[in-house]
Amino acid sequence: xxxxxxxxxxxxxxxxxxxxxxxxxxxxxxxxxxxxxxxxxxxxxxxxxxxxxxxxxxxxxxxxxxxxxxxxxxxxxxxxxxxxxxxxxxxxxxxxxxxxxxxxxxxxxxxxxxxxxxxxxxxxxxxxxxxxxxxxxxxxx
Ligand code: CMP
Numbered sequence: 001x002x003x004x005x006x007x008x009x010x011x012x013x014x015x016x017x018x019x020x021x022x023x024x025x026x027x028x029x030x031x032x033x034x035x036x037x038x039x040x041x042x043x044x045x046x047x048x049x050x051x052x053x054x055x056x057x058x059x060x061x062x063x064x065x066x067x068x069x070x071x072x073x074x075x076x077x078x079x080x081x082x083x084x085x086x087x088x089x090x091x092x093x094x095x096x097x098x099x100x101x102x103x104x105x106x107x108x109x110x111x112x113x114x115x116x117x118x119x120x121x122x123x124x125x126x127x128x129x130x131x132x133x134x135x136x137x138x139x140x141x
Contacts, residue, residue, distance in 0.1 A: 002080040003033070005126035007115040010068035013037075017105060018071050021114055024087050024101060025075055034074035034127075034136040040066045048129055051122070057110060064110055072130045076139070081123055084116035 008021045022032065040048070045065035052058050075084060089100025093112060096103035106112040117123035127136075 001076060001078065002120070002123075003074055003076045003127060004080040004084050004117045004123045005115075005130065006073050006075055006084055006117075008071040008073075009065065009111070009113055009115060010070060011064075011107060011111040012105070012113040013069050013071060015105065015113075017113060020105075021101060022071075022073065025073075025084065028077075028083055028087060030075040030077040030080055030083065031139050032073055033076045033139055034131045035071070036073075036130070036135065037069050037071050038130070039069045042066045048126070061110055074127055074131055074136055081117055081120065085118065088114050088116050 006021075006025065008018050012018065012021060022035075026032070042062055045062040046053070046058075049058065049061060049065070052061065055061075077083065087101060089096030089102035089106075091102075091112060092109040093102045093106035094109075096106070101114050102112050117126050
């Protein structure tokens with residue numbers, strides 16, 4: 001059993017895709033064990049994406065991620081990290097496979113609707129960034 005952090009980004013929220021994104025994760029058998037809506041500050045977005053701070057797109061990415069509310073969630077299931085990433089599709093929607101969230105809805109490589117942790121290490125950092133133990137519910141089913 002594995003946990004991962006996913007975010008419906010500000011473009012996904014403003015396109016009214018919160019339910020669509022969560023529904024796709026539920027349909028592949030993942031369980032939501034933590035969920036909330038937040039508006040990140042610029043500093044909050046910079047902290048979350050600190051691993052990308054030297055990248056040229058960092059200022060624009062953190063501006064975008066703090067431009068409106070996001071929905072952050074913890075998902076649980078077998079191979080949750082890789083299954084969320086398959087369901088999202090490639091970062092660049094032009095390269096994303098048919099049937100993926102980003103292929104269907106993303107505008108471009110930055111405004112790409114959804115985020116998912118890319119490794120167990122990043123999942124651990126990212127879950128703790130948004131949730132303490134009180135914000136995560138154990139589920140039997
Ligand atoms: P995400 O999966 O949240 O991880 C880092 C984010 O940075 C990525 O989705 C995109 O929103 C953004 N990103 C990655 N590469 C680029 C790029 N080349 N140009 C602009 N934004 C990017």
